[in-house]
Amino acid sequence: DVKVTQSSRYLVKRTGEKVFLECVQDMDHENMFWYRQDPGLGLRLIYFSYDVKMKEKGDIPEGYSVSREKKERFSLILESASTNQTSMYLCASSHQGVNTGELFFGEGSRLTVL
């Protein structure tokens, strides 16, 4: 069964803390994504990676960075967490060059910043 695994389902952090959200996929996908999901706003793309060490900014990259050192792993980093980053974070992956376009999602990481 194909899988995208997010390391933490629930996190509570304090303002100013550095936060790491990890995502691992076992499908040998080239593309990996980090989205933020908020009620009434749908999914907004934070960052996208199409290959190891490659990244592109999405629609809302401010306050976030990413790391992709290995093909299967894509990390989202909040350098200094703020209360407005309280949200659900979803990782996803897809094949590059295969026009099925389907995204495979992890179960999400719900982050609360106090």
Next chain:
Amino acid sequence: AQSVTQLDSQVPVFEEAPVELRCNYSSSVSVYLFWYVQYPNQGLQLLLKYLSGSTLVESINGFEAEFNKSQTSFHLRKPSVHISDTAEYFCAVITSGTYKYIFGTGTRLKVLA
């Protein structure tokens, strides 16, 4: 810029009644269209997709959607809903040759007994 509109944020419906969840997109170029479903406390799962060919696409659990190019719509329908269909449904579009998926804001379907 590409956009996706889901006008209904919530849709309550009684069990065994039909339902339609609306989705409109803005692009006039070649697009791929998707419906994803999110059950409580889970990530999104693909429900169905339109890539090319027949404009009517179906899922394994009785949902269907029709691609209407002239109306730039991809509405999701089910003739008879079950309690287990209670979830949030997201319409998404990607333009051919790009990586960027655009999601609608979601429609929360609540099936009532």
